[in-house]
Amino acid sequence: MVMRMFGYTNKILFVDLTKRQVKTEPTDRYAKKFLGGRGIATKILYEHPDALVFMTGPLTSFVPSGSRMDVVGVSPITGLLGGSSTGGDFPSALKFAGYDGIVITGKAEKPIYIKIDNDEVSLESAEEFWGLNVFDTIDYLTHGHPDLRVACIGRAGERMVKFAGISFSHRNLASRGGLGAVMGAKKLKAILVHGTKGANPYNPMELMSVFQEIQESIMESGEFLRFKDWHRNFVPTILNLRMPYFGDYEREWEKAQEAALKAREFFEKHTVGRASCFSCPLRCWGLVQYDGETLPINLCQGTFPAAVFTLKIDDPELAWKVYQKCQSEGLDMMSTVAVVAYASRLGKVTLGSEEILDFIEKIVRREGEGDIFAEGIKKASEHFGVPAVYVKGGMESWSSDIRPFIGSALISAVADSGSVNRALYGFPEFYYYIKKEQAETVATRFVGDIEAAYPWSYSSSKVKLAVLWENMHIIADSLGVCVIALLTTPLELWAQAHKAVTGEAITKEEFMMLAERIRSLERLFNLKYGKGQDEISERLFTGEYGINREELNRMRLVYYSLRGWDENGVPDPNMLKMLGLGDLG
């Protein structure tokens, strides 16, 4: 008999595309040890390494900013564990349909999509709309019906462009790691969900009260204030704050300031409204109307600034078209701009020009040399014999220069399930240059050392802070809560919400233990199925701004020891036993 659970639906949908079989498995098998989201998804992937796993957390659809879902599979770009998370309306819709997650194994012969209408799940032909971009696919499947939610790939995913993401609506994208190419390889064009069953909390009255406390806490935070008008100011801010790189990893661009100001004007002129994901008060999406079309944009991961700075586009309208292009094709913006900028170094495309749009189209269609660039920056650099910048496993770097931010350099080398996005959102060193005092206060409070706030610092305290930050991300990604919101609010409140939703008490220490367990499991996955070491590309160590290799290595060893791993990054058997992973060591 299936146990009654609160918070969870206690059903995970398993879809075998090869055998065209659909079944469900109870979630309670995994929930106690791996919580949900990123934790459960990683465990299931460990058992089924060819799977693509979509997993919500126990708080998904119950709390403010609780609209997240984690997506995990083997990344085609790194051959390692690839993870990315998404918000929007799809995660809660999946839960309302009665599923905590979806596990997709095998491969279809012909293009298909999965149709989920509460208890009815079917595999349908997608041949008629294979070839449509993301926006057209959504229109095709929903006909504008507001209660239907779609996860899909665009043409880039279909053609297995190695940095294609999975799109959830016109805005949310599980972008990093190339998981869209995994869907493409499985010939799975889309998942359509309609859910009307709702979600049952253990104690509704207690949830009403903790919901209010969490909402107030988020709305009193600096994040809430910051998002008020941030679209207007974000491009100039990021220029001063996070040191974007220009072109193919250059430190200077004479037009940077001017381009940033023009971008601000663009957003002042074209922003028509604000939007949030399901349940979230943060309204971090700006609705931008351009050329008759309204498209949402979120700048927290720096997608638009990446178009401006990496591609040296001082015309914001062109930068907007690049953003539009990447969103409609389902491309990871960070990787796309890195690849295009690298190609410009080889003389294949001119930055700042309309040529960029054609070049992206060539990548999407894998036309001519586009086929080589579609394999990612590392493969392209091996092909052309010109060194490129990339992080662990060959994934393209994110849009900030890694070299001035040593914490991001460390995580870029040791992360197992993707880029710094999964560990360091809001890390003090990133805002040090505009909020020095706040960065220093946070560093002192958490690790007792002001130096952990300095972007240039190689200190062990910085490693300690990075481990703590990564744990917070793992907790957020596993609970199904947006990490931006999670960081604004004390863990104790999230624990109270967990109690009200699931009926199970959890302490702060237990949260941390869960994070350690999930992190070590990610490492075990890569040791078992992946290859490659904790390294970043050679180019990052060379030249005037190069990272100090010895110092970074020393930090890496400190990171390993804090995680309970040996000097090769292998989890210690006793540590695994303590974490309850003894059977996997």
Next chain:
Amino acid sequence: MPYLIVHENRCIGCHTCEMVCSLSHEGVINPDLSRIHVIGYKGEKFPIMCLQCEDAPCELVCPMEAIHMDGNIRVVDDDKCIRCKMCTLVCPIGGVLYDYISHKMIRCDLCGGDPQCAKYCPMDAIEVVPDEGVPESRRRGVRVLYGEAD
């Protein structure tokens, strides 16, 4: 009893109103069981709920005379109601719905005077005003929106 006014330009489409409405009335989170609905209109989202119309179509169409005013809230008499759902069809704003779990017609009851949707809306897009405080311009705006004024 107060009145609810929607400032549609403030809405960010987070559906928090639907969450707390269904949670406080039904003990579950389910937008489909919420008395207030966030609807999309030309790319924008805003909530809408029973506006306690004068000459309400739901009341007029009901063959069993099961819908009547109780104070300034329109209620459904479950014993008289035959679940024909005519009221859901005629309501111009979708303010009446059918709870397919408990098999009852449900609609906004203003939470007994303390509307939770207004309390939890992070953008203050839903405002509670006393009946006499509804500005005439707002009333007129609603009438224009639904084609009932020149």
